[in-house]
Amino acid sequence: MYLSQLFLNNFRNYSEEYLQFNPNLNLIIGDNAQGKTNLLEAIYLLGTGNSHRTNVNSELVNWEENGFYLKGELIKETQNYKLEIKMQGRSKEIRVNNNKLEKNSDLLGYLNIIIFSPEDLELVKGSPSRRRKFLNLELSQIQPYYKHTLKEYDQVVKQRNQLLKKIRDANAPQEMLEVWDQQLVDLGTKVIVKRLEALEKLKVLARLMQRKLTNGAESLKLQYDSKLNIDGDSSKEEIKTEFSSYIQRKRKKEIERGVTTVGPHRDDISLVVNDVDVRKYGSQGQQRTTALALKLSELEFMKSEIGEYPVLLLDDVFSELDNKRSNYLLETIKNKIQTFITNTNLKRLKELRQNHNIYRIKKGSVTEVN
Numbered sequence: 001m002y003l004s005q006l007f008l009n010n011f012r013n014y015s016e017e018y019l020q021f022n023p024n025l026n027l028i029i030g031d032n033a034q035g036k037t038n039l040l041e042a043i044y045l046l047g048t049g050n051s052h053r054t055n056v057n058s059e060l061v062n063w064e065e066n067g068f069y070l071k072g073e074l075i076k077e078t079q080n081y082k083l084e085i086k087m088q089g090r091s092k093e094i095r096v097n098n099n100k101l102e103k104n105s106d107l108l109g110y111l112n113i114i115i116f117s118p119e120d121l122e123l124v125k126g127s128p129s130r131r132r133k134f135l136n137l138e139l140s141q142i143q144p145y146y147k148h149t150l151k152e153y154d155q156v157v158k159q160r161n162q163l164l165k166k167i168r169d170a171n172a173p174q175e176m177l178e179v180w181d182q183q184l185v186d187l188g189t190k191v192i193v194k195r196l197e198a199l200e201k202l203k204v205l206a207r208l209m210q211r212k213l214t215n216g217a218e219s220l221k222l223q224y225d226s227k228l229n230i231d232g233d234s235s236k237e238e239i240k241t242e243f244s245s246y247i248q249r250k251r252k253k254e255i256e257r258g259v260t261t262v263g264p265h266r267d268d269i270s271l272v273v274n275d276v277d278v279r280k281y282g283s284q285g286q287q288r289t290t291a292l293a294l295k296l297s298e299l300e301f302m303k304s305e306i307g308e309y310p311v312l313l314l315d316d317v318f319s320e321l322d323n324k325r326s327n328y329l330l331e332t333i334k335n336k337i338q339t340f341i342t343n344t345n346l347k348r349l350k351e352l353r354q355n356h357n358i359y360r361i362k363k364g365s366v367t368e369v370n
């Protein structure tokens with residue numbers, strides 16, 4: 001799949017721009033703070049309905065204006081799509097082929113996106129929430145139903161926590177927990193099952209990527225990391241039974257603390273390189289290699305799930321990766337994945353020798369360079 005055109009109106013520091021893109025490589029060059037990331041953000045928004053760097057929609061609107069409008073033309077193997085996002089005041093309207101979507105999340109699954117930015121190098125050493133987000137975003141794009149289940153689950157955790165606090169303060173009877181326990185276990189198990197299925201596939205891909213990136217020196221093991229005693233071989237019923245019995249055993253503690261202490265909202269992915277937990281003890285180089293291996297596995301995983309490669313956004317990553325890792329990344333995407341690369345200069349990128357377009361960005365204005 002690829003994005004063939006993009007129209008931006010009053011988005012961030014752009015007033016009006018119409019761009020046509022290369023199906024392979026698009027190089028976005030400019031000094032700092034000119035609007036390179038803003039352009040990637042617009043593409044990301046057309047894919048996911050949300051920004052990758054803010055939850056506050058009003059920040060996306062040009063400071064001088066009251067709303068923005070984005071339009072993209074998406075080319076897929078079987079069909080083309082017109083994607084539109086219009087924000088006016090506080091309301092956001094999303095259309096696909098002129099049809100207004102009921103929920104913003106219904107946009108997921110048309111333009112699949114993977115973004116890789118310097119912050120992603122934190123994927124390995126950062127908090128478990130980063131790795132959960134990695135899995136959640138990936139699964140939401142390929143199975144929009146996953147996002148729906150996750151949202152319901154998060155809601156149940158919130159309400160169950162409120163009830164636990166009430167019980168602790170003697171403002172509610174303990175029996176009221178039963179109905180919430182049931183929902184927690186049902187929805188939580190659905191989320192865990194999907195994550196385990198994805199990890200079984202990602203595991204194989206990531207091991208291969210890490211080997212290739214290190215000439216066979218490093219072997220990466222991925223595992224679902226949960227307080228529950230489960231693994232990739234556990235059946236749905238086994239997970240449910242284990243989840244239920246865990247919360248029964250922790251009843252007293254959960255009431256004392258007023259929080260739900262177990263479930264997908266607390267889980268993590270363990271990352272072990274040559275028998276060492278790379279999250280805690282990996283060198284910076286190992287952590288970067290692992291982050292890159294995870295991202296590249298994500299590309300292949302999406303391809304295997306949806307039949308097409310997603311669009312890849314590489315925001316300023318070459319300043320953070322050494323030559324070897326950069327070259328491997330570029331080789332992997334060569335001529336098969338539509339990629340947008342931002343950088344402050346063209347030096348390194350000129351060596352790419354593949355079909356590309358170059359755009360120079362200055363103060364929110366774009367010039368295509370031939």
Ligand SMILES: Nc1ncnc2c1ncn2[C@@H]1O[C@H](COP(=O)(O)OP(=O)(O)OP(=O)(O)O)[C@@H](O)[C@H]1O
Nearest residue numbers: 012013032033034035036037038059060061062063
């Ligand atoms: N809502 C907005 N309206 C107008 N201008 C904005 C808005 N939001 C951000 N900007 C401007 O956009 C510019 C930042 O753009 P962006 O983050 O895309 O930078 P960049 O070119 O990627 O730079 P770097 O290389 O430093 O990452 C800043 O000048 C900022 O003031």
